[in-house]
Amino acid sequence: MLSTILSLRPKATDWLFSVKTFAASILALFIALAFDLDRPVWAMATVYIVAHPLSGVLASKAVYRVLGTILGGVAAVIFVPNLVSAPVLLSLVLAIWVGGCLFLSRLDRTPRSYLFMLAGYTAAIVGFPCVGDPTAVFTTAIARCQEISLGIICATLVSHIVFPRHIGPVIAARIDGWMGDVAKLADQSFDPDTDADSLHNERARIAADLGELHGLALHLGYEKSGFAGRTRQLHALQSVVAALLPVLYGIHDRLIAIKGELGTLPDDVTAILENITAHIKAPSHDQGRLGALHHDIDVFAARVAQERDWAGLLQINLANRLHRFLDFHDDCRTLWDGIRAGEVPTDVLDRWQEGARASALHRDYGAAFRSGLTALIATVIVCGFWIASGWPSGSTAAMMAAVGASIMSFLDNPVPALKGFIRYTALSVAVVLVYSLAILPGIDGFALLVMAFAPYFILLGVLMATPQTYGFGLAMLVNVVMILNVDTAYSSNVSALLGGGIASLAGFGVAAIVTAFVRVVPVDSFIRGLVQANWRDIAGIARGTLNIARMVMIRRLLDRQGLILPRLAMATRHRETLIRVMPEVSIAASLYDLRRIRLFVDRDISARIDVLLRNIARHFEARLDDFDRAPDPKILAEVDNILGLVTVMQDDEQRQKLLIPLVALRRTLSKTDAPKLDRAAGNATRPMPVSPEIGEIA
The missing domain is CATH 1.20.58 (Methane Monooxygenase Hydroxylase; Chain G, domain 1)
Structure with a gap:
């Protein structure tokens, strides 16, 4: 990481982003201190958590963070007072809530996923510290909602007013x-x-x-750019x-x-x-x-x-x-x-609107379940140790286990990022000790506090503007803010600082260990799962059990190709996967068209198409267990038989409609030879036997 940081050459926009974010965080801290809110640092940390160079992205994150915080706070208010007398049950319920929300978050591939994730770990952040005093849970939830909202308002106002950068x-x-x-x-x-x-x-x-x-x-x-509402x-x-x-x-x-x-x-x-x-x-x-x-x-x-x-x-x-x-x-x-x-023709928009639905994006239920299960297990393990040992900082560790299992869940392998976050948290504790013991005791007034914070926060804020160093900058800023816990009056409790730091490290450590055993899937297996998801959809189209629009189907298959691409460098044995995906899109489109056209053609040809579709469905279902299975020769033979009948059809319109998908399917199934159309056409005047269906095990 050090070499990456030293190689950076920040642009003027990066420095501007850092200064704006620092100004918004100081504004949030000032207002929180002026109104004597319970945890002013929550407002300051929130500014950095939602910060983004693009104003529209920041605003959407802000909205979903507020909604997620409110939902998580409500959950904590419901769970803690009613279950506090049964700590094991309360821990389990909160862990299930965190895991369930993370499961929903991983299924939603839009910015809305942030709402579900926040709702999950906010309940842990509000609920676990109130276990010792359940009567404070409502006050804590209100305070968090107030301070999170304050931080978001400050971040949004500064981003949209001071040199806004639109998306x-x-x-x-x-x-x-x-x-x-x-x-x-x-x-x-x-x-x-x-x-x-x-x-x-x-x-x-x-x-x-x-x-x-x-x-x-x-x-x-x-945001209010020229493309707003588009x-x-x-x-x-x-x-x-x-x-x-x-x-x-x-x-x-x-x-x-x-x-x-x-x-x-x-x-x-x-x-x-x-x-x-x-x-x-x-x-x-x-x-x-x-x-x-x-x-x-x-x-x-x-x-x-x-x-x-x-x-x-x-x-x-x-x-x-x-x-x-x-x-x-x-x-x-x-x-x-x-x-x-600013004016799109309605007919063109309507023609393509269906393909833009969320159902056109791939949803990985397996990865979502493993992510949710990881958060559940990590939280339960820490809570179990906390209950058994009576650890004073156990609530902090439980919170951090829930947060750690959640925030990196979008990665294929979150373990390296979690390890990095643990290292950065340890460095943050060292920075906090310097501020707490050497700098803050000499601070008298808010202006001096701002001057003391400015060099560190602006410099680290620049790192947040670059994807390669974003995680380091965010961790070093948010952890320092939260552990330092600035309030209206200075207090230096080194043992409390160290205890909170150690608990945070322990929580992230448990999250990393559980993630390594439960969540991480080899990239080869991930790619294999995406390819097999395509095969399941193709089989469903052939059988008629997958009832989705043609364009939605194409978008979904191509979306999986987009997910495969960045992972191929780590899975060389799947180099040919991308070569497969586009032909499979062609196969799926041909099957979709054949299933629709067969309703309007000659009964004999329709029957043959039905057999062909069932055989193709069975082939792709069999490939789920036999990854490299070759197509059965009977499938190719049946396509050739149907093509032979179609080429001599007298109805030009039906002939044309059938030839388009059949030629595409024949070419996709075999690129090394041509069908024997002359022989098939010669036999078309007498009944041709229908190829037998491939057995269920074929």
Whole structure:
């Protein structure tokens, strides 16, 4: 950490953030002391806990912190007086509350998760110190709510009034970068010779940004930038970008297949791709050029519409994908232009709104349960020792166990961070001793106190502006504030300071140990779980038991890809996972379309599609136990049989609707060979046997 700190080169905005945060904390402390509140340091510490360089993020954290504090205080007021005579039961109830709230927090991947986490450990912070005097719990809860609210008000006012930095421009810069990334990805996807790894990296990076920007957009309702109130529109824009990724994957894959079949791309295809590239790179959005491009694709599609060989079917599929890409890209530009102008067309917004729902984000119930269980066990262990030993500082240790198990739960492996927090807490005790024994005894008046605090707090506040040193800066500031416990009159009780410091270390230590045994999952297992979650969804789509919208399904699969990306560097054996994810999105979309279309086609083809869907469902269910299982040859044979029947259908509309998902599914299942369509078409005049269903153990 020392080398990281020494290598930092803070910008002027970092110093401004630190000075603003220090000013807000001093204002909160001054007001708390002036009104003789019970714990003035709670107000001061809260300013640093909610501090953020972006005013919208700070405001949303502030709102959820207030609500979480109130909910946790209410829980403590209910639990402590009624259960204080049964300390074991009270400890268990508070531990269950902390664990349950943390479970809900880990399931919610929006800023609202902060509310649940705060509600959990606030009950511990208010409740455990009042075990010896249960009549004080209501007063303590009110005091905490007052002082937390005071700190939040001061932090919010200073952040929004003094050189505010809004989140809107940050999001705008990200989206402008997106538009450039999409154009670059399209240009690469239109070349069948593009390096596969380069394409995978580009798609994966955009997918990872989708989840991050989803959370940032939720903060827009808490500030007054030009994008305030545009959260819904921005989420719709993210849905469009998410939809573009599998479409571009499909285009690139079909181009590779067509070139493999014909030896080169047809001239009209090459011309269309060049024109599309010029269109999406143009600085202005030309609707006239867009209409001309659709017309060119229609002419190309009419030329190959009646083709029955594999190369022809691939070109039919390609034409559909090109139309879809242009439509999606048009919606993308329309949404972004509308957001910047303050007026988004309702029809475009409605078209993509469903894909922006929270259900489109992955929820890891297993990780959430383990996080909640960790907080429960850690709190119970410390409480058990406290009850058995009569430890005077046991309440502090119990509080810190609950806090320690909660605040780092968003990490895959919180143990290193908890170890660091323990080290920083020990350093904080040393800083507190210096202040308490050498500096504060000579302080007479609030102005001198501010001068004594300024060098340390401003310097450490700068570290909070950088992600690499944020944890160190926050721990060194909040711990010093809380352990020092500044009040209206100076008092130096070294034994109490040391006792509180040791108890804090013990609480965090127990949280770290329990986390190591219960919470930590190897990154390989985490990635494996995400991949298997995709397989469960694909099986559910094939069986018809997963009833979600098509775009919600695509967003969810891509969201998991975004979660996998940053973890691949630590799990090299899963390097091929990203290569799998996009084909699985294609499979899921094809199955979704086939399940819907089968209701309107010939009974024989519909029956064959039903068998195909059940066999694919069983295959992916079997892969949950056999991770590397290859598809059963019967699945590929049945796809070829259905394709053979569809190619000779007389109803052009039904033929077209069936060919699009079937060609995509066939190409995804096997990239090394082509279906024997001539043989299947020749046999189409007489009944063809339906392939048997794969057994339940297949």
